[in-house]
Each structure stands twice: as C-alpha cells, then as structure tokens.
Amino acid sequence: MSKIKPEDLDKIGEKIKRTMLLREGSYRAKVTIHMGTCGIAAGARKVMSTLLDLIEKEQVKDVILSASSCAGLCSREPMITVELKGKTPVKYVDLDEEKTMKIFQAHVLDGEVVQEYALAIGSERVG
Amino acid sequence: MIQATDKKVGAVLVVGGGVGGMQASLDLAEGGYKVYLVEKGPSIGGVMAQLDKTFPTNDCAMCTLAPRMVDCGGHMNIEKMTYSEIESIEGSAGNFKVRVRKKARYVDPEKCTGCGDCVESCLVRNIVYIDQPGRAPVQIEEDVRVRVDDILDRYSGGREIIVPILHDLNEEFRWLPPEVLCRVAEVKEIPIEHILRIASFYNAFSLKPKGKNIIRVCTGTACYVKGAPRILDTFARELKVEVGDITDDGQFSLETVNCVGCCGQSPVITVNEDIFGYVNQAMIPDVIGKYT
Amino acid sequence: MKRFRTHLMLCAGTGCVSNGTFAIKEVLERELEKHDLQDEVAVVMTGCNGFCAQGPLMVVQPDGIFYQYLTTENISHLVEEHFLKGRPVKKLMYVPPGEESPIPELHSIPFFKDQRLIAMRNRGMIDPDNIEEYIARDGYKALAKVLTSSTPEAVIQEISDSGLRGRGGAGFPTGRKWDSRRKDPRTPKYVVCNADEGDPGAFMDRSIVEADPHSILEGMAIGAYSIGAFQGYVYLRMEYPLAVKRMTFAIEQAKEYGLLGDDILGTGFNFNIDIFRGAGAFVCGETTALVASIEGKPPEPRQRPPRTTLWEKPVVINNVETWANVPVIMNLGAKWFSEIGTETSKGTKVFSLAGNINNAGLVEVPMGITLREIVYDIGGGIPKGKEFKAVQTGGPSGGVIPASLLDLSVDYEQLDKAGSMMGSGGMIVMDENTCMVDVARYFVEFTNDESCGKCTPCREGSYVLLEILNRLCKGEGKQGDLELLDELGEAIKDAAQCGLGQSLPNPVLSSLKHFRDEYKAHLEEKRCPAGICKALITFTIDDEKCKGCRLCSKKCPQDAITGEAKETHIIDQDKCIKCGVCMDVCKFEAVLVA
Incomplete structure (x- = not known):
C-alpha cells in the first residue's frame, strides 16, 4: 500500500461500502431465498450462487441476500421473495438460473415486478 | 568506677548513633539502664538520615528515624556523647572501663540553634558530599549476560528506557534477578538504586522468582x-x-x-x-x- | 473484494475471548466449509460488542440477529439451521430476565436499544485489524478535512464549542486544555493518550482500544495538529495484552497508509505515535505521575501548578474516550455534539456496568440519563430478584450512591454533589448482600496499596483509615471510630497532594453518609447485616430446606459438616472457617448466613 491522499479515502470507502452497508443492515432491496430441505433439493443453492454472481458483476451495493426456511409451498420450489424498501414483498416460484437473472434485472434493479413468474404479491398474515 | 569486683554496673555504653544504636539505647533506657551513646559524627542519625527510602519495603527513612532521634534527644536516661570516639576499653562484662575522646567542636551546644548560617558562610567547604565506594564488576553467568545484553542493545537514551527494558527482561526471565539488574546498571550507567526504585514501584515487575x-x-x-x-x-x-x-x-x-x-x-x-x-x-x- | 451474503460478526473482545471465541471461530469455519457455505458467509472478528456478560457473542448481519453463550458444541446445529436452512436458532438468542420468549434482533434488545454510540460508534461493526473498514465508516475523513481546510485555531474553537470535557474523570474542558498548550511557546510539544485504565471495575478504555484503535489515532492526530505537536504516546496498561497487540498493529497500518508518520495525506504534516507500556501502577493514571513514568522517573505525582509537562515541554494528555470523540465532533460539527447531553455536560459517556446486575457490559449513554434507566432499563435490574442497594461510580475515587438517589441524572456536577464522581466510568451495582463497610475497606486497601507514598496524608492517612475499617469489620470497633473516619477523611481530602489522595476518602465518606446504620451495626451490635464480614457471621443449615444431598459435606475443606444422607446436615461452628463453599454449592439455598 502506498501512501494515500485525502481523495483516496473516499475511494477506499467506496470499495468496501457494500460490506459495511450489509453490517449496518441498511439496504434498498432484500432478496430472500427459501432454503428449506425441499428448496435445496430443488436447486435453491444454484439460485443463491447466481444472485451472488450477479451482485458481484453489476457492482450492486445496496441489495442484500438472505436465506430463510421453507415457505410452505414445496411443490413450486425454488422460491425467492423480493422486497424493495417500503414496497410489498413479491414471491417468485419455479425458478432457474435464467429466470433469476431476469428477475434480478427487472425487479431488483429497475423496480418492475416480473408478473409472469410471480406467485403472489404480499405476505401471509402472521399471528 | 568500682574496682574489679563481681558487682555489675547498671549502665550501658552504646557505640554508634545510627538508627540501630538509637533503638538499642531507647530500649535499654526504657528498661531502666543508664545509657551512654557514643557517636563519632557531630550528630546522631547516621546513614539513614541521608536516605529517602529504605530497601526493601520502600519505607520513608525520615519517618522511621525522626521519632527515634527525638526520643533519644530528650530521654533522661540517655547521655549522648557526639563528635566523640572510643580510645580504649578495659575490663570484663558488667565492669568495663572506657576512655572516650570528646573532640572540640568550637560551638557551644547550649547556645546553638542549628540555624546553619555558619555552614553557609564558611569559606573552606560548604558542599554536601557523600563518600562513593567503588563498585566491583557484576558477577553474572555468561549465557545470562548474553541474554541481558541482547535486550539492552535494543534501547538507547536516558532514563526513559528503564521501564521498557525492565518489561523485556521480566518477560525473558519471568522475574528480575539481582545480577541482571546490576548488569543493566553497569551497561546503561544508571545507578542501581534508581533501577531498584523503579523495579520495586511497579506491580508488573517481580523481584522474586515465579512459579511455573x-x-x-x-x-x-x-x-x-x-x-x-x-x-x-x-x-x-x-x-x-x-x-x-x-x-x-x-x-x-x-x-x-x-x-x-x-x-x-x-x-x-x-x-x-x-x-x-x-x-x-x-x-x-x-x-x-x-x-x- | 469478495462478496458475501452474510457476515458473522464474532466478538473478539477480552471478555468473549476468555470464554473461547477463537475455538468457536475455528469450528464455525469448519462447519461452514462442510456445508459449502464458505463463499457465502464470512466470519469477521470484531472488537468488544459490549454485552460481555452473555459472551461469547455473535451478530448475524444484515439480519441483525444476536446470538449469545456460544460453545463449540452448539455451532454445528447453528450453522445447519440458520445459514443453510435459514431458520434462526431461538435457544441461542437473548431472553430478557423474567420473560420467556427470546428477542432475535440486536436492535430490539433493551441493552442496546437505549444506548447512543459516539465514542463506540464502530464497535461490533468493523474488524479492528482492518484499517479500510474504519475508513469506510468515515474514518480519517475528519483528519483529512482538518489538515486540508482548517487552521489549528479553528479546530480548537470547534472542540471548545462542542463542550467536550475530559472523559478520564475530572471533566476539564478539552478545548481549553488544547488552547493553553497551543499558546505555550516551548517546543517540541507532545500529545498523550492515557489508556492506563487502573480503576478496578472499569473496562471502557480496553474495549475502545480493542474495538476501534484508529478512532483514537485519528483523534490524537487532530489534537497534535491543533497544538503543533509531532510526537504522541499511547500509555497503555500492560494488563491488557490484546489491546497492546491491536494498538501496535493499528499504528503500523496507519503508517503504511500514510496516515501517521511524515507528510500525512500529502499535506506536509508530520506526526508519529509510539506505545508506552504501563507496568501496573494505579497512580500512573494521574497525569503528573504518567509523565514521570514516561520519563523513566519514579512515577510519583508532582505538585500542580505549574502545568504538567513532558520533558519540561507542553503536553496534552487526554483519556481514550475523549480522543475517540474528537473525529466525530470534527465530522458532524460542534453544534450537533452540543445538542446531546445536559447544560454542563455534553455528549455521551461510556460506563462499564458490572457487579450484581443482569446485563453486565459496556454502555454508552447520553449525559443526563438517570441512574435508574441505566440500572433497570439497560442493565435489566438485579439478578435473582434481590434488592438494589447502591451503585458505586468512579472507582476508588468515587463514592456509593444509594437507592434514594436513583433518579439522579448522570453528569459531572450531579455526581459530584452526591459525593461520588464521574470518574473514568466504572459503575458497579451492589445488591443487599454487599457490605458497605467491607466495600469501603476494599477501596481503602486498594488505594493504600497503590499510594506512591510521597505525601503523608495519603500514605499514612489511608493506612489509619484502613486500620479503623479493618477493626470495624472484625467487630473490634471502638467508640468514636465513625467520627474519626469522618474527620480523618475530610483532612486527607484537604491535604493530599494529587487526585489519588484527595479522592481516596470518598468511598468511606459517602458510604458513611448514606449507610451509617450499617457502620453502627458493625460497631455497636458486632453484626454484619449483609453477611460478608467473616468475623461477624456464622453459617447455618436450614433444616426445612436441606435435602441431605451431602454435596456441602463433600466440598467442605474442613470436614465441618456432618449428617447422614437424606437428613439435615449440621455445621460444626468450631471447625468452620467461613469459606462459604457450602453456600456456593447448595442447590436448595439451605445454607444461611447471619
């Protein structure tokens, strides 16, 4: 590491900003991959790694990935839930690599819900 | 004095008015004996009066000494003979005959208030001095010396290097053996008294060996x-x-x-x-x- | 840099490390690898998270889920459930005292919820050994701003306006201290960070050094620029080996990045920092003793005024927490800072909450918060439903504050008025089983041992205080002892030379004031109401509660307990040495002390 100048501070900060945002728990979009035993069997791991690759490739800093358990609709796995901050979460079903990429581009990055893969908008009521 | 008989005299002569002599005189005087306290210097007090703290407990020297000096000074049963030296001793236990030379001090002790003006204005000598005894080279095993010197080589400077050096030595040896400290004093030309004072002050340094x-x-x-x-x-x-x-x-x-x-x-x-x-x-x- | 979906923020503060954090890290990594998750889930070692009593701890981000009491055995289950299958593990979550359902998220836990972090802004968020993570959280930005676009005078003005006061205890206005050193014509000048946290029961400084060393370095560099110093020292306690390690590494990193050393950030400003390891002398926290220690002289305090100097040159000495506040003030402005806190005490203060309290740990709260909020809302109250008795602040220099003053708002002046002091921020909570006479005796024993011995009121005064208190604890108190304690305490306060001596009677005087009845019980009735003072208590076994399990008789070192299995046991009072092992091991609370 060579000696840095004042403007380099921002560069270094920018470089690992995403890491830090992740820790602060602040994000614009959250993608939950349902990784129950059924989900994993149906290929949820592949979806997860696709998403990780996409985030890396697009240099996205404000999207977080989270894993959760079986959503209860095992026959339509793999499933993900996309939640933009302040918006209603959307569940997508029967995913594969290609569909995941499309959802990521359209919904996560551009904010357009991909109606053709969506199961439902909103979550079950809890309690 | 009484000629050679079996009868013992109820008086004791104490030679030397340092802290030991004073304590002995006080104990004896309290026990009812008449005490003659002979001191070659112009005042009782001895070496301890010149010290700040005493080894190994770091007690304040004057606090130990002063009460004894005052007590000796005022005790009815103690007759002080300062600026005096023993010339001869004869006789046997219980019946000694001692010849004491009381030197002329050219000052009337009855009138002197101890103001010290005479010292100040003396043309001949008014500088405080302490006799410095010469020191023998430190006795230390060769491999220990090498280990110590390795550490000492890392530091140079004045007294501010003592604490870091002691830290390293304490880690190396797990305690601070006397010969190691003497070696530090010798190489770095810092008085051993100063090193001991620092080493004994901090809890981190041990002057005793440690368990495993x-x-x-x-x-x-x-x-x-x-x-x-x-x-x-x-x-x-x-x-x-x-x-x-x-x-x-x-x-x-x-x-x-x-x-x-x-x-x-x-x-x-x-x-x-x-x-x-x-x-x-x-x-x-x-x-x-x-x-x- | 590699992308991960989840970060596991594993606390690596001294508290958690003592309970096996490093072993847990190894198992965690092995388990993640087993499930092929090593590229998705990252393990990050952070500094002290603050909630030390529940350690070892881990926070899962971005979800913010807080796990406690981790062991190498429960990791495998955790990894499979949470990180593979996405089901957070309830039984490792925090359950508030007296309740049943756990709170999963860190931010919902009362201990964290009510805190406001300034000095500890980065705790648990960054890896202290990675300078880039500090930079990403606006680190060194304040330094860059100051060096490129601010004059030293403006920096000092900003600090003065913020109302920041010394966090080491005395509360001297930081801006005024810097200003006077700036105006001193002598050179070279020095800045020193006082991290010789000697107060027993206080660990704020350790935590900040371990969690966020760069915030201290940045603060010091800003201070150095404002007074015109080129050399700084961090005086670090050797009892904190982990803190020494982290700080050493942080300084190396900062030098490598050109944030310390010559020509910082290319602005031509030179500043260097060295570590000076303390050697376990409490008095070295006193500034004049601290400089004497750096100079290699016997660390005895000197008379002030004249002002403290290092090698007879001007020096600014501030506490760890003070330095850590500086970058934030420069970033967000004096106005922002001065809006937090009370009229006279601005900003926040870190306290180490310990003793008989449910949620022991480090808390940073705005000045002006009440003690009740700290003890009950954040601290979660007293364990085992026992009664609150007092809280001790300020370590051996502070005093005890009784239950009647729990609504006192915490700032420098209010605590002083109550006979205690802010001190460096130790806050020890005491329950009904704490003997106030014994606590006062403990503190005096401590200061007596740590007194450097230079001035008589402190050296001899503390000794006589200790003698009287020892006497009281043994039930050998004499008539007039309490009055003598009062009188002697006041005399020491007036006559001692340095802060250590002047404040050493505080624990005695304040406990005498608020708990005189307890002293009287020791003196007149030869009784220790709290059941602590050995000479005044006896252990007995309650025959209704005793189940005769023989556990106590097996553990008794003196074989003083006899009794057949399933029958009530009896303690032979002649053999009993009052060690209390029986009480510790009894599962039925059948051992009584009175």
Missing part, C-alpha cells in the same frame, strides 16, 4: 463484590501457599491483579495467558488440576 504457572485472582471491584476474596482464600488453601508466594514444588505462584477488564464475567481469574470467567469455589480444584 502464575495464578492471578482478579480483585477488581466487580470481582470483589462477587466473591473474589473467597476465591483467593480457596486457592491459598488448596495450594497451601500465601498470596504472593510460590508453592513448595515451584509449580504455582498465587497473586492478585487489580482488574483485567473482564468485569462482565466476574469473578475472573487468569492462569498464565488463559482467562477464566464466572469462577466459583467448587471449580478451583479442577482449574489447578488442569495445570499440574
């Missing part, structure tokens, strides 16, 4: 209110050792430490580098067992 394992019971406030004193007692009892000492087999040193900053898990103890939290008395034998 060092158990430290934290006696910080949080640990204290949660039972540290009882933990300490139990260690002392289990190891049969006093706090601050080593066990007979040299396996353990038992010490206290003022807070290791682990108050969330009080009471806390450390053994060497390991920290144990939430200690209770019942688990102590197990802890000891781990290190034997």
